[in-house]
Amino acid sequence: MNLTIDNLDFHQLVENSLNSILIVCEDQTIRYCNKAGLRLLNLTSLDQILNKKISQFLPPDLHDMCNEGLTRVIEKQEIIKEMDIKIIKNHGEFADVEIMTIPFYFENKVLAQVIIQDITKRKIAEKRLKDREKLASLGQLAAGIVHEVKNPLTAVKGFLQLIKESQNHPYLDTMESELEKALQTLQNLLQVSKPDLQDEPLILIDLCKELNSILLLFQEKLYSVEVEMDLRDSDKRFYGKKNLLLKSFFNLIKNAIEAIMADGKIKIEHYYHEGWIHIKVSDTGQGIPEEKLVILGTPFYSSKPDGTGLGLTQVYTTVHEHGGNISVQSVVGKGTTFHIQLPIKIN
Template sequence: MNTEVSLFGYMLQMRSHLLANKITEIHQLRNHSPEPDRKEIIEWRSKLFQHLGFALSEDYEKAQAEIQDWADFQEQKVPHEYSLTYYLNSVFYSRKLILCVLENEIKDNTVSPAALLEILKVIDPLLDHATSSLTNNYTKNTYSTETDEDLIITLEELKDFKFALNEATIFAVTDQNNTISYVNDHFCKISKYSRDELIGKNHGEIFKSGYHTEEYLNNILHSIQQGKVWKGEICNKAKDGTLYWVDTTIIPYLNFDGKTYKHISIQYDITEQKKTEEMLLKSEKLSLVGELAAGLAHEIRNPLTTIKGLVQVLQETTEDKKVVYSDIILTEIDRINYIVSEFMVLAKPHAIYFTECSLTDILKKVIYLLEAEANLKNVVIINDFNDEDVILYGEKNQLTQVFVNLLKNAMEALPNGGIIRVSTSLVKDKVRISIEDNGVGMTEEQVKKIGEPFYTTKATGTGLGLMVSYKIIQNHKGSISVKSELNKGTTFDITFPLIENNAMNTYSTTNK
């Protein structure tokens, strides 16, 4: 994490209790109730801000585990007498407050737009994790404390549940065929349809915006039919043709046979938030284009200077030297071509189509491809794969490119030979791939610059290979981290979500 992100994380931890009390004020305004929330609830909300701050300033994976524990009502001794929406709203309002704080920090120039994007990339998955964990724990605790008779959902109970959700959310109920049976006023307002126009219509068809692929939408349905809660963002089309974004949680209801017979959709309007994020992203892209253009000009100017000088003396030299100079010119032209090709991978939009692919097969193929080169350099590649094959949802050729780049870099860090260890391990709902070498290593300053355009520790390199790899990993909802010590070696850790989680949140898209 950079300094701005870490400092914001520490600030969240320090202000956690203040922000938790702010949520209480929001609840009172929303519910028109002067009654304050109980002390245990406020402490519980405060812990969420502390965990988010800890993820930004110190340890993401530890914070993720702590949020899992935070969502356990019985473990945290949190009152279980309120509705599920009440608890989910705590997560939703937490994000709203963090965005408000960030806006103020940006106005005061204490947080840059780039840092804001990095902060959101950290906290958004954690808040999604908090939402799904809360829903699962709430359902589990409710199930364990109710009798069989209580589990029969009566019409009266459903009406009570609808009433609780009507005030705070965009809410709908659909049957097993995705036919709408109920919508609240907020749903009608954002979609610009009347209730009569919506009842009996297919939810997926009437709001189809064309933004999402069929594969993405089918993954949502598949998840619901499996009885799993789905959480994500959806772009819908209103009656007048305008598009709007909603943060959506879909909760299926199962009968005694374990089959889905209806599901509820709880949504929040995030259209303005998406517009703000898009503007920030465009700003970030313009900044990156300028940086890339400057780097590209510098990298191309060097070989062009060499070519120009050799061409000027080519006609005045001997035949032997003409051959040598011609070879150098061709080499420099190849170098320019390589730089431009790598740059085009970053700059040119192209479609990415995700499929199921075996991580073990990809890694074995990469090791086989590089085996001859490794032998020539006296490098031994050891694989230590997880016993059970791991299936990822992604683009096989791009994943292959990532591991080829990382292994080649590892070999180049072993000028006198050495060992590279490639290992895989399962960490909760993710798979981790570690590529470790005992080579020359890097300084702390060098590690910080890894992944920047045109930064390289090699004598002949552009730094674009790692930048492309970082972008591919990001497009696959993954993350990458680097640990290195000078003269001792380097370890790259790459994590990807397992297919069960990745398939519902990753879809065919355009690489921008």
């Protein structure tokens, strides 16, 4: 069966395609862009893209590759197979895309048809999966180390207590206190590396109510900090391990307060969107350098001089255990936002 499509139907097919489609000349000038292309680039009209250079929407390091690729397609009628690159959207925002370029024949001329698929969500999902795998590997390693170190320390503690029964010395009390701190740190590490060891039942939780309750625990530290609560969709309930989740939000709010050196502001948001509960904890603190964001949640990494990093590790492992996602945006000198997404239903 042959399918005949006239010019009008073909134009509608291309114009309404889910993929972005651009027609580009050899000199990189854009001659056509469909609706999906405008949406992808955050443009509102064709005047913003027609007769512009396609390199305008590419990072500088891709300009030479773009020119070479257009030459191959137009002069040699080659097909440039799918490749993953970044493009620059309107207002300077970057997006991950998969791009393919093929010859386009029009009025005895050969142009380049650039087909672009937005893969930003796929890249985010891949990163989240890698983060979970990284935390899982670290958890297994940490659990093994805890068992190997905790056993001899426990033996040392036992003998130390026997010595204290036969003689008394202030140094022995100091030794026992420091040893207890070390054992508690190991126990905390074991809990965050193996959260499933905490056999806590899943119950229905009113997260808005719990966030308000947690904030009350910090009243004495909020005298110089402005707090804004934006708790919407309070009717939504979430099935989860209540103690683990409350500890996570406690750690996030505690970190936000400690990130503010003097006067500042903390904002806590709760809302529901498309099957997910979103919780954001933002502060106007000192911020986190970009190169440090990728290792947040790693045990014993902390921006605080006396921190262990186990608080954030507990947050990440708990969110992941509940099937959720966590992301961080931060600007040095301006502040940080932790964004948690939890599925409204958990099997």
